[in-house]
Amino acid sequence: MRKSVVIAGGTTGMGRATALARIARGDDVTVIGSSDRPLPGARFLRADLSSISEIQRVAEAITEPVDALALFANRARPKRRETADGLEFTFALYYLSRYLLGHLLKPQLDAAPDPVIINVAGVGTKAGGINWEDPQMRERYSMIRAQLQAGRANDLLGVSFAAQGHRARYVLYHPGFTRSGLDGHENPVTRGLLKTLARFFARPVAESAMPIVDWIDNPPAAPLTAIDRGKPVPLTLRTLDPADAARLDAYTSGLAALPRLP
Numbered sequence: 001m002r003k004s005v006v007i008a009g010g011t012t013g014m015g016r017a018t019a020l021a022r023i024a025r026g027d028d029v030t031v032i033g034s035s036d037r038p039l040p041g042a043r044f045l046r047a048d049l050s051s052i053s054e055i056q057r058v059a060e061a062i063t064e065p066v067d068a069l070a071l072f073a074n075r076a077r078p079k080r081r082e083t084a085d086g087l088e089f090t091f092a093l094y095y096l097s098r099y100l101l102g103h104l105l106k107p108q109l110d111a112a113p114d115p116v117i118i119n120v121a122g123v124g125t126k127a128g129g130i131n132w133e134d135p136q137m138r139e140r141y142s143m144i145r146a147q148l149q150a151g152r153a154n155d156l157l158g159v160s161f162a163a164q165g166h167r168a169r170y171v172l173y174h175p176g177f178t179r180s181g182l183d184g185h186e187n188p189v190t191r192g193l194l195k196t197l198a199r200f201f202a203r204p205v206a207e208s209a210m211p212i213v214d215w216i217d218n219p220p221a222a223p224l225t226a227i228d229r230g231k232p233v234p235l236t237l238r239t240l241d242p243a244d245a246a247r248l249d250a251y252t253s254g255l256a257a258l259p260r261l262p
């Protein structure tokens, strides 16, 4: 069946591979990215997803029912940056854009027969956590801590979204080390090192994207599914704690810059 698929962060890497596979199946694919890299056969919405107003703009441009929302957007920042909304960049792009797209597109997802959201991050990883005292990392910023915090925030986003009883099923997916995302690192030394490691140890992009392509055809039945490199993650893992998920949801929905959600 022809699906309507929205891919946030679909211009490169696993998002692009997912987009190409779904275009080849005849789907209506919408790709969102900040660079000018439209994909033949897809609608392209250029937007900076670290900006709340830009997220609102793309959500408003998507008016049709959405069968699948696949979330890939991320970029590592060695130095702390603040967005125009006064938020730490990694928190805004890697976590908040996914929170907002899931909630703002709720009517479009609810209008589809069998909707699914697939959040590609690092579920199953126990390192890192929410820095509750300082979620915007004004003190002691590091790229790794910011990435780990946003990764764990996405884990908790899946838990709270599923607990809220939306029609869309939620899939948290950790693809494992993949030959993608390597050009996104600003530091040339880090970039070179990662590329060398990737040549020997990383999975091909299409292989990591394959389960995502399949979930779009066959959304899991459970409200929340977590898969780490092909293996189910028990939902009892401490990084998926429902109390932490509710706490993060309360913090996020209380952010002053947030728009009204449907």
Ligand SMILES: NC(=O)c1ccc[n+]([C@@H]2O[C@H](COP(=O)([O-])OP(=O)(O)OC[C@H]3O[C@@H](n4cnc5c(N)ncnc54)[C@H](OP(=O)(O)O)[C@@H]3O)[C@@H](O)[C@H]2O)c1
Residues within 6 Å of the ligand: 008, 009, 010, 011, 012, 013, 014, 015, 032, 033, 034, 035, 036, 037, 047, 048, 049, 050, 071, 072, 073, 074, 075, 093, 120, 121, 122, 174, 175, 176, 177, 178, 179, 180, 181, 182, 184
């Ligand atoms: N690669 C791995 O080994 C690995 C392992 C585990 C988890 N993951 C996770 O998997 C996801 C996808 O990774 P990938 O390797 O496919 O990365 P990637 O190739 O770097 O793709 C990232 C996507 O995010 C988009 N993006 C970046 N900044 C943006 C912005 N400000 N606004 C809108 N879009 C933006 C990029 O598009 P533009 O450049 O057009 O903005 C690109 O399409 C990430 O969340 C990553 O953390 C990756």
